[in-house]
Amino acid sequence: METELCKAFPEFEVNPFPEEKDIVPGGKRKYIKPHSRNDPKLEALQTFLIDWINTTLKHEHIVVKSLKEDIYDGLVLHHLLEKLGSLTLEVEKIALTGKKQRLKLAIILQTVSQCLQLEESELKWDVDAIFNKDLLSTLHLLVAIAGHFQPELAVPPNVNVDVIDTECTSNGLKTADAVEYITKGRGPVEKCSKAEIFDELLTRAPEKMDAVKEVFLKFVNRHVGILGLNVKDIDSQFADGVILLLLIGQLQGCFLNLGHFFLNPGSLAEMVHNVNLAVDLLMDGGLLDVPINPEDLVNGDEKATLLVLYCLFSRYKTKGA
Known part of the structure; x- marks a missing residue:
């Protein structure tokens, strides 16, 4: 798969998506283009979400430093849902093995879907993406949780990134350029923070x-x-x-x-x-x-x-x- 990606994007001498896992046959993924990863709006959104999580969970003595590295195993999401939604999740507090972490994450994401009343087709994340530290999926998930439980929160508006839609088909890798909107624009009647x-x-x-x-x-x-x-x-x-x-x-x-x-x-x-x-x-x-x-x-x-x-x-x- 890495060879196919390099062929599809010859302008990069190395894999342009080093943080991503391979796509399974028939699978689809959206990858943030390298130049968009350093976009000031994207960095501001990540900083905002990190501060929001740390403020919300400070009494649990949880400190998040990286959305990519600290969200994937379900621990932070577990505490966040219990704090924001007063939910009791039937999962282990601390899952030590990858298998148990993945199982815990699946239960947590199912709970999120139920709370947000989202159909599977509406989800912009899945267990594989979050567990594999997919930043775009993680951002979508956290923005959705924040918007549902704290709709008054002044999440940075108009954050979008250039992405490459990638699909692994029987005929090879299929790609297309696109723009992915992570947060919505602020309407004329909405108040500024x-x-x-x-x-x-x-x-x-x-x-x-x-x-x-x-x-x-x-x-x-x-x-x-x-x-x-x-x-x-x-x-x-x-x-x-x-x-x-x-x-x-x-x-x-x-x-x-x-x-x-x-x-x-x-x-x-x-x-x-x-x-x-x-x-x-x-x-x-x-x-x-x-x-x-x-x-x-x-x-x-x-x-x-x-x-x-x-x-x-x-x-x-x-x-x-």
């Missing part, structure tokens, strides 16, 4: 950033001032999560149990714990509609910090004004 709106501000009016920070400072101090606090430096005073948690409590009118966070964090781990809790509260309250890495706030990332404050400001800017 807060992150997109804020990115637009950073891109179009970076000179206004100091003015934006000043507005956020006044907003924050109007609410935490009641607690005797005063924020002067946005870039540093939110890194430990304390003021952020107290601000959320004030804005949402709720009391945060002091036993649930560290009022005087003395280590990086305690700071991360605080920010994790804050991000959870924002996600649960529908204020934050994109995954965010809590460690970015702890490390003083300006964009992440301002995005969190923007989410709070856009919801509560008239509160107490």
Whole structure:
């Protein structure tokens, strides 16, 4: 099969699809063309999905670094479905052999099809493709799961790649060029995510950033001032999560149990714990509609910090004004 592929695409000196397994007789596969693998939109989608999975499963201590390498055995999908759909799957928690992993994956994918109410002809993935680390099939699967269980999630729109449709026929390899759409475009009535709106501000009016920070400072101090606090430096005073948690409590009118966070964090781990809790509260309250890495706030990332404050400001800017 490798020889046939090379003959079909002589412009490549090596197999253009080194990560793919051979196609069985009568089988079909879509391969992402090499130049599309480095497409910024495709890379952004992969980063988004990785952040989304890690945010969703952080309490399970699961960390995904590569969609190709970390999804195929069913472990992450198992935890993801249990978390998002409150499902109990009759499969082994950890399958050690390839045979058991494949069996587990088959049960998981069958459950996905049932939840999404998809016929076999509608599926853009199968057990073979996922188990063989087919990136295109894996992306289709994760996008479908995200769209079903969290339809409000701001998945990057308009992601498509150039592919080669390949079919192994009795007469040899049959190929055709095509464009594969992984995520849909955003319709005119759909809302942009807060992150997109804020990115637009950073891109179009970076000179206004100091003015934006000043507005956020006044907003924050109007609410935490009641607690005797005063924020002067946005870039540093939110890194430990304390003021952020107290601000959320004030804005949402709720009391945060002091036993649930560290009022005087003395280590990086305690700071991360605080920010994790804050991000959870924002996600649960529908204020934050994109995954965010809590460690970015702890490390003083300006964009992440301002995005969190923007989410709070856009919801509560008239509160107490």
